Amino acid sequence: MTVSKTAEKSGDAAKGRKDVGDAQIHGHAEALQLGELSEQLGYVLKRAQLKVFENFIRCMASLQLTPAQFSVLLLVEKNPGRNQTEVASTLGILRPNFVALLDNLESRDLCARIRSTNDRRSHILVLTDKGKAVLSRAKKLVATKHESRLNELLEPANREALLQMLSKIANEF
Amino acid sequence: MTVSKTAEKSGDAAKGRKDVGDAQIHGHAEALQLGELSEQLGYVLKRAQLKVFENFIRCMASLQLTPAQFSVLLLVEKNPGRNQTEVASTLGILRPNFVALLDNLESRDLCARIRSTNDRRSHILVLTDKGKAVLSRAKKLVATKHESRLNELLEPANREALLQMLSKIANEF
DNA sequence: TATTGTTATACTCTATAACTATA
DNA sequence: TATAGTTATAGAGTATAACAATA
Numbered sequence: 001m002t003v004s005k006t007a008e009k010s011g012d013a014a015k016g017r018k019d020v021g022d023a024q025i026h027g028h029a030e031a032l033q034l035g036e037l038s039e040q041l042g043y044v045l046k047r048a049q050l051k052v053f054e055n056f057i058r059c060m061a062s063l064q065l066t067p068a069q070f071s072v073l074l075l076v077e078k079n080p081g082r083n084q085t086e087v088a089s090t091l092g093i094l095r096p097n098f099v100a101l102l103d104n105l106e107s108r109d110l111c112a113r114i115r116s117t118n119d120r121r122s123h124i125l126v127l128t129d130k131g132k133a134v135l136s137r138a139k140k141l142v143a144t145k146h147e148s149r150l151n152e153l154l155e156p157a158n159r160e161a162l163l164q165m166l167s168k169i170a171n172e173f
Numbered sequence: 174m175t176v177s178k179t180a181e182k183s184g185d186a187a188k189g190r191k192d193v194g195d196a197q198i199h200g201h202a203e204a205l206q207l208g209e210l211s212e213q214l215g216y217v218l219k220r221a222q223l224k225v226f227e228n229f230i231r232c233m234a235s236l237q238l239t240p241a242q243f244s245v246l247l248l249v250e251k252n253p254g255r256n257q258t259e260v261a262s263t264l265g266i267l268r269p270n271f272v273a274l275l276d277n278l279e280s281r282d283l284c285a286r287i288r289s290t291n292d293r294r295s296h297i298l299v300l301t302d303k304g305k306a307v308l309s310r311a312k313k314l315v316a317t318k319h320e321s322r323l324n325e326l327l328e329p330a331n332r333e334a335l336l337q338m339l340s341k342i343a344n345e346f
Numbered sequence: 347t348a349t350t351g352t353t354a355t356a357c358t359c360t361a362t363a364a365c366t367a368t369a
Numbered sequence: 370t371a372t373a374g375t376t377a378t379a380g381a382g383t384a385t386a387a388c389a390a391t392a
Contacts, residue, residue: 032263035251036312041323042225042240044336047265047343049218055346056215067215068382078208085350090205092220097383099352113351121350121391139209150214153341161331162338163217168326170220173228241359258373270360272375286374294368294373 052150059145063138068093069105070142073135076111076125083122084113110134225323232318236311241266242278243315246308249284249298256295257286283307 037043056067065073071091079087088098102125105111110131113123127135150159210216229240238246244264252260261271275298278284283304286296300308323332 032248032252032255032259034263035247037244037247037251038340039336040244040247040315041320041332041336041339042222042229043244044339044343045218045222045225046240048339048346049215049222050265051343051346052215052218067219071210071213071216074208074210074213075205078210079205082205083350086205090207092223094384095351096353096385119350119392123351142213147214149346150342153345154338158334158338159214162335163212163214165327165331165335166214166217166221167211169323170217170224172326173221173224173322256373267361268374269362269376289373292369292373296374 055149056142056146059141060138063134063141065134065138068101070135070138072101072105073110073127073131073138077127077132077135080126081124083116083124085122087125105131228322229315229319232314233311236307236314238307238311241274243308243311245274245278246283246300246304246311250300250305250308253299254297256289256297258295260298278304 053067056070060066060070068091072087075087075090076082084098084102085095088095093101102111102113106113109128111125111127113125116122116124154162226240229243233239233243241264245260248260248263249255257271257275258268261268266274275284275286279286282301284298284300285304286298289295289297327335
């Protein structure tokens with residue numbers, strides 16, 4: 001919302017000179033001061049989230065899996081036999097919006113809708129063999145390319161603390 | 174992307190019973206297992222971010238300020254006299270998308286565009302008196318309603334560590 | 347009557363190209 | 370020629386209402 005994916009240049013910062021004569025003539029080259037913005041949790045959270053998604057998408061380019069698609073595959077693998085409503089609502093996806101997402105995964109033969117015999121209104125979701133194979137490769141990519149990048153930035157203990165705090169916010173805020 | 178704003182009920186969890194007979198007949202009532210999803214930084218980050226924005230918007234309802242609008246007011250207050258391109262790009266907002274956002278703030282007399290005398294292509298941005306007053310009230314609302322809520326959840330030291338890790342991710346990932 | 351999956355639709359955010367006025 | 374602000378437009382993501390099939 002506040003933040004886009006490109007446009008990250010952010011100017012070339014003040015080069016340590018005292019006079020601003022150049023800026024007066026040719027325009028300000030100095031980066032703006034973020035001030036209180038850098039203390040705003042929502043702002044920093046949003047920018048961090050965009051960066052992480054961006055990196056995720058880049059790491060998954062060869063498999064063409066978005067974060068949302070990956071989350072569906074993970075959840076269906078862990079909970080085979082659940083219906084669309086259950087899977088969608090667990091992920092916070094509205095049922096109408098889940099249809100196109102599933103159409104995509106199904107058309108790529110990654111997952112399948114099966115009419116439930118108990119309740120013929122329901123579509124039970126399962127991963128196809130190809131879906132399982134792709135998910136397995138996806139997990140490896142996440143581990144070797146995506147998470148490894150994160151581990152360079154944060155200490156393992158910090159990484160765990162970060163996840164725990166974010167979960168707390170997600171669940172209790 | 175993976176996550177919507179409503180649809181947060183997430184089922185009423187398993188009630189500690191052993192048999193799943195009821196589920197077999199009337200459908201699964203048990204919550205799905207998140208599994209590896211709860212360890213995915215991107216997933217947790219996104220859900221936390223949505224919760225924080227949701228709360229922010231609720232806290233700001235009386236002033237009708239979105240997170241994006243608040244971030245613009247904060248940045249212009251801290252850096253008066255910069256032009257649209259500078260402010261927008263600092264916030265990661267694309268220039269074309271910044272126009273409507275500014276139109277809105279200007280129509281509410283919160284900020285003003287002033288044609289620069291140095292470079293008549295540029296619009297210098299400043300807060301109006303009303304803009305300063307509204308921003309001041311907004312900051313108080315953020316402190317008393319929004320941040321106070323966060324402080325109930327996290328220890329002050331943890332809050333600072335969280336912000337620092339998120340900044341690191343936002344800037345270096 | 348209620349629920350599942352679905353369609354249609356609208357609104358917001360984000361992204362790109364191209365115009366205008368200035369430089 | 371290049372840049373600032375703007376317009377138009379397209380694409381995601383998200384939201385609500387309503388329908389057919391089934392319970």
